[in-house]
Amino acid sequence: MFMKTQTEVWLRGEKIPGLALQLQPAADALLQAKEELQGLLNGFPDALLWERPAGVASVGFHLKHIAGFLDRLLTYAEGNALTKQQLETLKSEIAVQPLSLKQLLENAVAAIDQTISRYKNFPEAVLTEARKVGRAGLPSTVIGLCFHAAEHTMRHTGQLLVTTAVLKGRS
Template identity: 40%
Template structure:
Protein backbone atom coordinates (compact mmCIF):
# COMPACT_ATOMS: atom_id res chain seq x y z
CA UNK A 1 0.00 0.00 0.00
CA UNK A 2 1.35 3.41 -0.95
CA UNK A 3 1.38 5.85 1.97
CA UNK A 4 -0.57 9.11 1.65
CA UNK A 5 2.50 11.31 1.25
CA UNK A 6 3.58 9.27 -1.81
CA UNK A 7 0.18 9.37 -3.56
CA UNK A 8 0.63 12.83 -5.02
CA UNK A 9 -2.42 14.11 -3.15
CA UNK A 10 -3.06 17.54 -1.66
CA UNK A 11 -0.52 19.15 -3.99
CA UNK A 12 -2.41 22.45 -3.84
CA UNK A 13 -1.42 22.83 -0.17
CA UNK A 14 2.03 24.06 0.84
CA UNK A 15 4.41 21.37 2.17
CA UNK A 16 4.11 21.90 5.94
CA UNK A 17 0.34 21.65 6.17
CA UNK A 18 0.33 18.93 3.49
CA UNK A 19 2.73 16.83 5.58
CA UNK A 20 0.53 17.20 8.66
CA UNK A 21 -2.56 16.22 6.68
CA UNK A 22 -0.76 13.21 5.22
CA UNK A 23 0.30 12.17 8.73
CA UNK A 24 -3.33 12.35 9.87
CA UNK A 25 -4.44 10.35 6.81
CA UNK A 26 -1.82 7.69 7.50
CA UNK A 27 -2.77 7.60 11.18
CA UNK A 28 -6.40 6.95 10.32
CA UNK A 29 -5.55 4.20 7.82
CA UNK A 30 -3.11 2.43 10.13
CA UNK A 31 -5.26 2.70 13.26
CA UNK A 32 -8.32 1.28 11.53
CA UNK A 33 -6.28 -1.44 9.84
CA UNK A 34 -4.81 -2.72 13.09
CA UNK A 35 -7.54 -1.91 15.62
CA UNK A 36 -10.95 -2.11 13.95
CA UNK A 37 -11.37 -5.84 14.59
CA UNK A 38 -10.45 -5.73 18.28
CA UNK A 39 -13.26 -6.49 20.71
CA UNK A 40 -14.22 -4.05 23.44
CA UNK A 41 -12.24 -6.07 25.98
CA UNK A 42 -9.24 -6.17 23.66
CA UNK A 43 -9.38 -2.41 23.03
CA UNK A 44 -9.19 -1.83 26.79
CA UNK A 45 -6.66 -4.60 27.50
CA UNK A 46 -3.25 -3.70 28.88
CA UNK A 47 -1.05 -6.66 27.95
CA UNK A 48 2.32 -6.57 29.70
CA UNK A 49 1.16 -3.32 31.36
CA UNK A 50 1.18 -1.45 28.04
CA UNK A 51 -1.26 1.42 27.68
CA UNK A 52 -4.44 0.15 26.04
CA UNK A 53 -5.28 0.68 22.38
CA UNK A 54 -8.37 2.57 23.56
CA UNK A 55 -6.13 4.94 25.51
CA UNK A 56 -3.94 5.53 22.46
CA UNK A 57 -6.96 6.25 20.23
CA UNK A 58 -8.48 8.65 22.76
CA UNK A 59 -5.11 10.29 23.40
CA UNK A 60 -4.56 10.87 19.68
CA UNK A 61 -8.04 12.38 19.30
CA UNK A 62 -7.85 14.59 22.36
CA UNK A 63 -4.23 15.67 22.00
CA UNK A 64 -4.97 16.79 18.43
CA UNK A 65 -7.65 19.06 19.84
CA UNK A 66 -5.32 20.43 22.53
CA UNK A 67 -2.34 20.97 20.23
CA UNK A 68 -4.48 22.59 17.55
CA UNK A 69 -5.96 24.90 20.18
CA UNK A 70 -2.41 26.10 20.90
CA UNK A 71 -1.69 26.35 17.16
CA UNK A 72 -4.74 28.58 16.79
CA UNK A 73 -3.40 30.81 19.56
CA UNK A 74 -5.82 29.63 22.23
CA UNK A 75 -5.62 28.20 25.73
CA UNK A 76 -7.09 24.94 26.92
CA UNK A 77 -10.59 24.89 28.33
CA UNK A 78 -11.68 23.13 31.49
CA UNK A 79 -13.45 20.52 29.34
CA UNK A 80 -10.22 19.77 27.48
CA UNK A 81 -8.42 19.31 30.81
CA UNK A 82 -11.16 17.00 32.12
CA UNK A 83 -10.96 14.93 28.94
CA UNK A 84 -7.16 14.78 29.29
CA UNK A 85 -7.48 13.29 32.77
CA UNK A 86 -9.96 10.65 31.55
CA UNK A 87 -8.01 9.32 28.55
CA UNK A 88 -6.82 6.19 30.37
CA UNK A 89 -10.23 5.33 31.83
CA UNK A 90 -11.26 1.86 30.60
CA UNK A 91 -14.61 2.93 29.20
CA UNK A 92 -16.33 3.19 25.86
CA UNK A 93 -17.50 0.81 23.21
CA UNK A 94 -15.48 0.32 20.03
CA UNK A 95 -18.11 2.35 18.17
CA UNK A 96 -17.78 5.26 20.62
CA UNK A 97 -13.99 5.17 20.59
CA UNK A 98 -13.72 5.04 16.80
CA UNK A 99 -16.40 7.73 16.41
CA UNK A 100 -14.38 10.04 18.67
CA UNK A 101 -11.19 9.27 16.73
CA UNK A 102 -12.80 9.70 13.31
CA UNK A 103 -14.47 12.94 14.32
CA UNK A 104 -11.26 14.31 15.78
CA UNK A 105 -9.25 13.45 12.67
CA UNK A 106 -11.83 15.06 10.38
CA UNK A 107 -12.07 18.19 12.53
CA UNK A 108 -8.28 18.36 12.80
CA UNK A 109 -7.89 18.27 9.04
CA UNK A 110 -10.36 21.17 8.73
CA UNK A 111 -8.52 23.13 11.43
CA UNK A 112 -5.14 22.60 9.75
CA UNK A 113 -6.58 23.67 6.40
CA UNK A 114 -8.00 26.84 7.99
CA UNK A 115 -4.58 27.98 9.24
CA UNK A 116 -3.30 30.80 7.11
CA UNK A 117 -0.77 32.39 9.47
CA UNK A 118 2.95 32.36 8.83
CA UNK A 119 4.71 29.26 10.08
CA UNK A 120 7.27 31.40 11.90
CA UNK A 121 4.62 33.06 14.05
CA UNK A 122 4.96 32.57 17.77
CA UNK A 123 2.56 30.33 19.69
CA UNK A 124 2.54 29.25 23.34
CA UNK A 125 2.09 25.75 24.72
CA UNK A 126 1.00 24.61 28.15
CA UNK A 127 0.36 26.32 31.43
CA UNK A 128 3.94 27.61 31.39
CA UNK A 129 3.28 29.13 27.96
CA UNK A 130 6.40 27.72 26.36
CA UNK A 131 7.15 29.58 23.12
CA UNK A 132 7.11 27.67 19.82
CA UNK A 133 6.52 28.58 16.20
CA UNK A 134 3.34 27.62 14.42
CA UNK A 135 5.41 25.54 11.98
CA UNK A 136 7.17 23.73 14.81
CA UNK A 137 3.86 23.03 16.50
CA UNK A 138 2.35 21.66 13.29
CA UNK A 139 5.36 19.36 12.81
CA UNK A 140 4.96 18.21 16.42
CA UNK A 141 1.29 17.44 15.80
CA UNK A 142 2.31 15.07 12.99
CA UNK A 143 5.17 13.54 15.03
CA UNK A 144 3.10 13.11 18.19
CA UNK A 145 0.23 11.53 16.32
CA UNK A 146 2.50 9.03 14.57
CA UNK A 147 4.28 8.18 17.84
CA UNK A 148 0.98 7.13 19.41
CA UNK A 149 -0.14 5.34 16.24
CA UNK A 150 2.98 3.19 16.57
CA UNK A 151 2.20 2.46 20.19
CA UNK A 152 -1.40 1.54 19.36
CA UNK A 153 -0.26 -0.79 16.57
CA UNK A 154 2.31 -2.46 18.81
CA UNK A 155 -0.27 -3.09 21.52
CA UNK A 156 -2.80 -4.34 18.94
CA UNK A 157 -0.20 -6.76 17.55
CA UNK A 158 0.52 -8.07 21.05
CA UNK A 159 -3.21 -8.58 21.64
CA UNK A 160 -3.64 -10.34 18.30
CA UNK A 161 -0.66 -12.53 19.08
CA UNK A 162 -2.07 -13.45 22.49
CA UNK A 163 -5.45 -14.18 20.90
CA UNK A 164 -3.84 -16.53 18.39
CA UNK A 165 -2.03 -18.40 21.20
CA UNK A 166 -5.33 -19.22 22.96
Protein backbone atom coordinates in the same frame (compact mmCIF):
# COMPACT_ATOMS: atom_id res chain seq x y z
CA MET B 1 -2.48 -8.66 11.29
CA PHE B 2 -2.90 -5.43 9.34
CA MET B 3 -1.04 -5.42 6.05
CA LYS B 4 -0.48 -2.40 3.87
CA THR B 5 -1.98 -2.89 0.44
CA GLN B 6 -1.70 0.54 -1.10
CA THR B 7 0.84 3.29 -1.59
CA GLU B 8 1.48 5.47 1.44
CA VAL B 9 -0.48 8.73 1.47
CA TRP B 10 2.52 11.00 0.96
CA LEU B 11 3.53 9.09 -2.19
CA ARG B 12 0.13 9.43 -3.87
CA GLY B 13 0.76 13.02 -4.91
CA GLU B 14 -2.65 14.18 -3.73
CA LYS B 15 -2.84 17.69 -2.29
CA ILE B 16 -5.48 19.04 0.06
CA PRO B 17 -7.10 22.14 -1.43
CA GLY B 18 -6.77 25.25 0.70
CA LEU B 19 -3.87 23.89 2.77
CA ALA B 20 -0.52 25.71 3.03
CA LEU B 21 2.00 23.53 1.20
CA GLN B 22 4.25 23.49 4.28
CA LEU B 23 1.49 21.66 6.19
CA GLN B 24 0.85 19.01 3.52
CA PRO B 25 3.42 16.58 5.01
CA ALA B 26 1.74 16.87 8.42
CA ALA B 27 -1.68 16.30 6.84
CA ASP B 28 -0.29 13.31 4.92
CA ALA B 29 0.98 11.79 8.17
CA LEU B 30 -2.43 12.27 9.80
CA LEU B 31 -4.20 10.70 6.82
CA GLN B 32 -1.75 7.78 6.92
CA ALA B 33 -2.41 7.29 10.63
CA LYS B 34 -6.16 7.36 9.98
CA GLU B 35 -5.89 4.64 7.33
CA GLU B 36 -3.62 2.52 9.50
CA LEU B 37 -5.85 2.83 12.56
CA GLN B 38 -8.92 1.83 10.59
CA GLY B 39 -7.17 -1.18 9.08
CA LEU B 40 -5.36 -2.20 12.24
CA LEU B 41 -8.42 -2.12 14.45
CA ASN B 42 -10.81 -3.79 12.03
CA GLY B 43 -12.25 -6.70 14.00
CA PHE B 44 -10.36 -5.89 17.19
CA PRO B 45 -12.47 -7.13 20.13
CA ASP B 46 -13.99 -4.64 22.57
CA ALA B 47 -13.08 -7.03 25.38
CA LEU B 48 -9.38 -6.20 24.88
CA LEU B 49 -9.73 -2.39 24.67
CA TRP B 50 -8.46 -1.71 28.18
CA GLU B 51 -5.93 -4.54 28.52
CA ARG B 52 -2.38 -3.38 29.30
CA PRO B 53 0.08 -6.12 28.30
CA ALA B 54 3.37 -5.73 30.18
CA GLY B 55 1.95 -2.52 31.67
CA VAL B 56 1.89 -0.56 28.39
CA ALA B 57 -0.94 1.82 27.55
CA SER B 58 -4.20 0.24 26.43
CA VAL B 59 -5.73 0.49 22.97
CA GLY B 60 -8.58 2.50 24.51
CA PHE B 61 -6.16 5.00 26.02
CA HIS B 62 -4.31 5.53 22.74
CA LEU B 63 -7.53 6.24 20.86
CA LYS B 64 -8.83 8.64 23.54
CA HIS B 65 -5.43 10.35 23.74
CA ILE B 66 -5.15 10.85 19.97
CA ALA B 67 -8.51 12.60 19.89
CA GLY B 68 -7.66 14.70 22.94
CA PHE B 69 -4.15 15.84 22.16
CA LEU B 70 -5.01 16.76 18.58
CA ASP B 71 -7.66 19.14 19.86
CA ARG B 72 -5.33 20.55 22.52
CA LEU B 73 -2.37 21.09 20.20
CA LEU B 74 -4.51 22.82 17.58
CA THR B 75 -6.01 25.03 20.28
CA TYR B 76 -2.49 26.17 21.15
CA ALA B 77 -1.62 26.59 17.45
CA GLU B 78 -4.68 28.83 17.10
CA GLY B 79 -3.29 30.99 19.92
CA ASN B 80 -5.87 29.97 22.53
CA ALA B 81 -5.72 28.57 26.05
CA LEU B 82 -7.31 25.24 26.84
CA THR B 83 -10.89 25.25 28.04
CA LYS B 84 -12.09 23.63 31.24
CA GLN B 85 -13.61 20.83 29.12
CA GLN B 86 -10.28 20.17 27.38
CA LEU B 87 -8.53 19.95 30.75
CA GLU B 88 -11.19 17.53 32.00
CA THR B 89 -10.74 15.42 28.87
CA LEU B 90 -6.99 15.32 29.51
CA LYS B 91 -7.52 14.09 33.07
CA SER B 92 -9.97 11.40 31.94
CA GLU B 93 -7.90 9.89 29.12
CA ILE B 94 -6.31 7.23 31.32
CA ALA B 95 -9.64 6.15 32.82
CA VAL B 96 -11.37 3.05 31.52
CA GLN B 97 -14.70 4.11 30.04
CA PRO B 98 -17.66 2.10 28.77
CA LEU B 99 -17.04 3.08 25.16
CA SER B 100 -16.88 0.61 22.29
CA LEU B 101 -14.00 0.33 19.87
CA LYS B 102 -16.34 1.73 17.22
CA GLN B 103 -17.01 4.86 19.30
CA LEU B 104 -13.36 5.39 20.22
CA LEU B 105 -12.16 4.88 16.66
CA GLU B 106 -14.85 7.21 15.29
CA ASN B 107 -13.74 9.88 17.78
CA ALA B 108 -10.08 9.51 16.80
CA VAL B 109 -10.87 9.57 13.07
CA ALA B 110 -13.11 12.63 13.53
CA ALA B 111 -10.31 14.38 15.45
CA ILE B 112 -7.87 13.65 12.61
CA ASP B 113 -10.31 15.03 10.04
CA GLN B 114 -11.01 18.10 12.20
CA THR B 115 -7.29 18.70 12.65
CA ILE B 116 -6.72 18.74 8.90
CA SER B 117 -9.65 21.13 8.51
CA ARG B 118 -8.17 23.37 11.20
CA TYR B 119 -4.81 23.30 9.40
CA LYS B 120 -6.54 25.11 6.53
CA ASN B 121 -7.01 28.13 8.81
CA PHE B 122 -3.24 28.68 8.91
CA PRO B 123 -2.01 30.56 5.86
CA GLU B 124 1.68 30.40 5.09
CA ALA B 125 2.20 33.87 6.59
CA VAL B 126 1.31 32.72 10.15
CA LEU B 127 3.18 29.40 10.26
CA THR B 128 6.25 30.81 12.01
CA GLU B 129 4.30 32.91 14.52
CA ALA B 130 5.18 32.17 18.13
CA ARG B 131 2.76 30.28 20.32
CA LYS B 132 2.80 29.44 24.02
CA VAL B 133 2.02 25.92 25.17
CA GLY B 134 0.56 24.92 28.51
CA ARG B 135 0.54 26.66 31.84
CA ALA B 136 4.29 27.11 31.63
CA GLY B 137 3.94 28.94 28.31
CA LEU B 138 6.55 26.81 26.59
CA PRO B 139 7.67 28.31 23.27
CA SER B 140 6.57 26.89 19.95
CA THR B 141 5.26 28.05 16.58
CA VAL B 142 2.13 27.34 14.58
CA ILE B 143 4.00 25.02 12.23
CA GLY B 144 5.80 23.36 15.14
CA LEU B 145 2.50 22.53 16.82
CA CYS B 146 0.98 21.26 13.57
CA PHE B 147 3.95 18.97 12.96
CA HIS B 148 3.99 17.79 16.54
CA ALA B 149 0.29 16.91 16.23
CA ALA B 150 1.08 14.69 13.23
CA GLU B 151 4.23 13.21 14.75
CA HIS B 152 2.53 12.40 18.03
CA THR B 153 -0.37 10.78 16.20
CA MET B 154 2.03 8.51 14.31
CA ARG B 155 3.84 7.68 17.55
CA HIS B 156 0.62 6.44 19.12
CA THR B 157 -0.36 4.64 15.92
CA GLY B 158 2.92 2.73 16.08
CA GLN B 159 2.38 1.88 19.72
CA LEU B 160 -1.13 0.67 18.87
CA LEU B 161 0.29 -1.58 16.18
CA VAL B 162 2.48 -3.38 18.71
CA THR B 163 -0.12 -3.47 21.49
CA THR B 164 -2.82 -4.91 19.25
CA ALA B 165 -0.42 -7.53 17.88
CA VAL B 166 0.50 -8.64 21.40
CA LEU B 167 -3.13 -8.72 22.54
CA LYS B 168 -4.32 -10.62 19.47
CA GLY B 169 -1.48 -13.10 19.95
CA ARG B 170 -2.59 -13.76 23.54
CA SER B 171 -6.28 -14.29 22.80
